Amino acid sequence: MSDTHALLSDYDAEDIIEKDRRHVWHHLLQHKIHEEQDPKIFVEGQGVRVTDIHGVEYLDASSGGVWCVNVGYGRESMAKVIHDQLLKLPYYAGVAGTVPAAQFADKLTNLLPGLDRVFFANSGSEANEKAFKIIRQIAHLNGNQKSQVLYRDRDYHGTTIACLAASGHEERRQAYGPFPDGFAAIPHALCYRCPFGLSYPDCDIECAHALEDVIQEEGPDTIGGLILEPITAGGGVIPPVQEYYPIIQEICEKYGVVLIMDEVVCGFGRTGTMFGFEHYEVAPDIVTMAKGMASSYAPISAAAVRSEIFEEFLHDPGEKYDYFRDISTYGGCTGGFAAALENMRIVEEEDLVENARAVGAYLLDRLQELADHPNVGDVRGKGLFAGIELVADKSSKVPLGEDVMGAVMRIVTEEGVLIGRTNRSIPGHNNTLNIAPPLIVSKADIDEIVAAVRVGIEKGC
Ligand SMILES: Cc1ncc(COP(=O)(O)O)c(C=O)c1O
Structure with missing residues (x-):
């Protein structure tokens, strides 16, 4: 057994449980239960x-x-590539490049036709925040009001205040307001509990057409983006019907709305296609991703965007603040890129x-x-x-x-x-x-x- 293994397994179970019980603040948990049961x-x-x-x-x-x-536990090759990369160069801030970041961005954009620029971060929430900031800044750059982002009831986009403002999980939001302005909901797409009391296929896909009603109510000049999970995950596992996304896409195009697909859960194979949106006839403008990207062997997330979006931020260097002034310190951790590359190799080679x-x-x-x-x-x-x-x-x-x-x-x-x-x-x-x-x-x-x-x-x- 190596020293590392000895260190990791050299503990007394009761001692660890007690340390955890006393000091660890677990996620999404009412800790009172630990007075009666072990963590x-x-x-x-x-x-x-x-x-x-x-x-x-x-x-x-x-x-x-x-x-x-996604690739399962105990993958030695994942541990090895992270180990090797950390010894070579563990980190450099994203203002500069690193070898595995360039390699992974190239690999990723080959899988996402039309999206050829990638902004790296650390969590799904952060990737979605980037998307919101991109939309807000484009509105500023163009001198218009199209900074509002629509989201769908029952979808979840993350834990930060802006992501909660853009999430249709009322119980996750409770007690964390006030929320920022600039977000509004469209109805969910769960046929079993149709929000319009209709039945598929005689419903004319009202849940998709409802997007246009919300755009009209909020004011078309204010809507810059729409964020959707291709298949709602935590909100109850909801794959919309096939006709849903072409209607959504058409409405987005009609009103100049950027379509953000949150692939944090569905991305990298989860639903039987590399990305969840591939089940449908739809072409998103921004794709955000995390979780399965490196199968959580290392934290990494990203927002991939169409070249037209990236080009909005291209200007001659000067006094103006017209480039994307955003950074995530740990978006420069190279272990995540190495893990994402190896994860992709495994996903592809093992089909x-x-x-x-x-x-x-x-x-x-x-x-x-x-x-x-x-x-x-x-x-x-x-x-x-x-x-x-x-x-x-x-x-x-x-x-x-x-x-x-x-x-x-x-x-x-x-x-x-x-x-x-x-x-x-x-x-x-x-x-x-x-x-x-x-x-x-x-x-x-x-x-x-x-x-x-x-x-x-x-x-x-
Ligand atoms: C669809 C979706 N988007 C975003 C997030 C937020 O990701 P993270 O917890 O990495 O911030 C989640 C988390 O479960 C999610 O399910």
């Missing part, structure tokens, strides 16, 4: 499985809790996008077997991102409440499988389980996941 602490992972501090192994059908360890498509289709088929259960209202998804919406009864569609959802989650975990759920996001509608295993998952793993979810629903509801 969950993970120690190691291999493939699709992780082990906790008590030595209990789980099949991680959440890819690290928030759908990001993980195709695995996500094929095994994802198997996952959805298997989950449909649960649809007969009286509390399963809807099963939906794309590739390796599936959602199961649980209801008190099928005809009223009344969502299951916190207690039952909590019980289902607990039982699935006891069955040895980690899944996710809508988490204090949509008022009264935190009733969708989500399943998003690493893209290397096999059909046998899927059988294990579905069996655990079945037990969770049957015993918990």
Whole structure:
């Protein structure tokens, strides 16, 4: 065993749990529960499985809790490229270039036709902030008012104040206002709970046409951008119908609205295409990304933009502040670029996008077997991102409440499988389980996941 391994495993479990309980402020958690139960602490992972501090192994059908360890755990080549790059040059601020940044930007833009400039940052929220700032600055540069950004109900774009202002997760926003002006919502695209009370295909895709109504209400001269998750993730796993995006694109073009696609979750294979928007006939102007970009072996995010957008910022050097005056210190950490390059190599060489498509289709088929259960209202998804919406009864569609959802989650975990759920996001509608295993998952793993979810629903509801 190397020294590093000795160091990492040389601990007393009870001591670590106590240190965590006393000092770590966990994300999205009411800490009072730790007066009665230990904090969950993970120690190691291999493939699709992780082990906790008590030595209990789980099949991680959440890819690290928030759908990001796409190539799976324990990848030596990922660790090696990061190690080698850090020894060579760990960092230089993004005002200058580095070798892996240039290589990755080249690789990425080859995958995104028409988008040929990349701004690097550290988190999904930050990448979206960059997109908002780009839109606001273009309005300033052109001397117009088109600085407002529209977002969709149930979509999530991040944790910062501006990203929350642009997110349709009312419960995530609660207590964090006042929010900045310049953001307004369009309706969500969940057919199971159509915001217009209509049924597909006789609905004329009202949810997409509603964009034009909101633009008219807010004033076309004020709308600079629209940000959408190609497939809503944390808001309940919502793939819009096929006709949705061409209508959205047409309206954006009509009103000169920049279309930002937030690929933070869907990007890099999650839904069975390299980017989620590729399921649809649509060509975004800005694509933001994070999570699966380096499978979270190192933090990295980016906003990729059309050349026309980049050119708005090209002027002769002078006194004016007309270039994009933005920097993220850690957007210059080279470990993230090296990890992203290796991640891409793995995704391509192991054909993980195709695995996500094929095994994802198997996952959805298997989950449909649960649809007969009286509390399963809807099963939906794309590739390796599936959602199961649980209801008190099928005809009223009344969502299951916190207690039952909590019980289902607990039982699935006891069955040895980690899944996710809508988490204090949509008022009264935190009733969708989500399943998003690493893209290397096999059909046998899927059988294990579905069996655990079945037990969770049957015993918990
Ligand atoms: C679609 C989407 N965009 C943005 C974010 C924010 O990313 P981060 O947590 O890296 O800031 C998330 C986080 O889950 C997300 O799901």
